[in-house]
Amino acid sequence: MNPAYDMTYRVERFERGREHRVLSVEQRIGGKGINVSRVLNQLGKYSRATGFADHLFSAAAELELPVDFVHALPWVRRTVVISESGDGTATSLWEPGARLNEPYAIDQLRVRVAGMLPDTGGMVISGSLPGGVSDGLPAELAHTALAAGVPTICDVDGRALELAAEVPGVVLMPNRDELEGLTGSDAGTPEEVVAAVRPLLDAGVRAVIATRGIEGMIAVTAEGAWSAAAPDPVSGNPTGAGDAAAAAVIAGLAADPEPDWPEILTDAVATSAAAVVIPVAGEIDRALRVRLAPTIVVTRLSTP
Numbered sequence: 397m398n399p400a401y402d403m404t405y406r407v408e409r410f411e412r413g414r415e416h417r418v419l420s421v422e423q424r425i426g427g428k429g430i431n432v433s434r435v436l437n438q439l440g441k442y443s444r445a446t447g448f449a450d451h452l453f454s455a456a457a458e459l460e461l462p463v464d465f466v467h468a469l470p471w472v473r474r475t476v477v478i479s480e481s482g483d484g485t486a487t488s489l490w491e492p493g494a495r496l497n498e499p500y501a502i503d504q505l506r507v508r509v510a511g512m513l514p515d516t517g518g519m520v521i522s523g524s525l526p527g528g529v530s531d532g533l534p535a536e537l538a539h540t541a542l543a544a545g546v547p548t549i550c551d552v553d554g555r556a557l558e559l560a561a562e563v564p565g566v567v568l569m570p571n572r573d574e575l576e577g578l579t580g581s582d583a584g585t586p587e588e589v590v591a592a593v594r595p596l597l598d599a600g601v602r603a604v605i606a607t608r609g610i611e612g613m614i615a616v617t618a619e620g621a622w623s624a625a626a627p628d629p630v631s632g633n634p635t636g637a638g639d640a641a642a643a644a645v646i647a648g649l650a651a652d653p654e655p656d657w658p659e660i661l662t663d664a665v666a667t668s669a670a671a672v673v674i675p676v677a678g679e680i681d682r683a684l685r686v687r688l689a690p691t692i693v694v695t696r697l698s699t700p
Contacts, residue, residue: 495527636677
């Protein structure tokens, strides 16, 4: 709901307090939801992005992928990633974004989402919120989608994540910091992750997929808990890797009402790694994804 122009500057090595010669510059439409939608379309799954934007951003987005934005932002923010070609280290700067300037914009978004649901196999609500949007809106939209029988992932943080966790049937995809903030518990080891999310499942959450960077991912559901990781971590730009994982998970949930969670986790890890090797967010190396999938190691975890 808070898209961005993604700027990626590639330098040999980034050091504070000195001038840098930029090797290359990439600018593209982005934001977490845009990244998810773009990867889904790369996977052969038709996807449409909605949210808030201005006319200029919406026009640029329409040239690349299906979108249906509410034109309610006076301007669209930028995110800047400084990617070091030496070792793949990325430094990110996120602008907060503008405040909604249309009084009925949120109602218009509700109408757009409701209109899409009858033909929707899955929905992902990702990223931050612009000014003027309640933290409860992601949870509200998730509840609407789930009531219509549409599998829904919430990849949000802060108070919005807390409220989303109260929606029965939702799938959450927090990173370690977000999970610890949500549960108030340590989530360093796989056992700690399982213990931390158990109260969320007891309260009605369908699944929690904890993203852990180069350590892979952990999925905890009512059916069990599993960890998955690539045998060898890949280097590159991790920005957008979690969005690629969300695309893989929602594709799996949309394809089968009784999902095979280890299989979904395997695909999520492989797709995430295939995003890391691409310098810009929202793209994957599809050939690498196919090669990695058979090598992903999945381990069943004990659950209390």
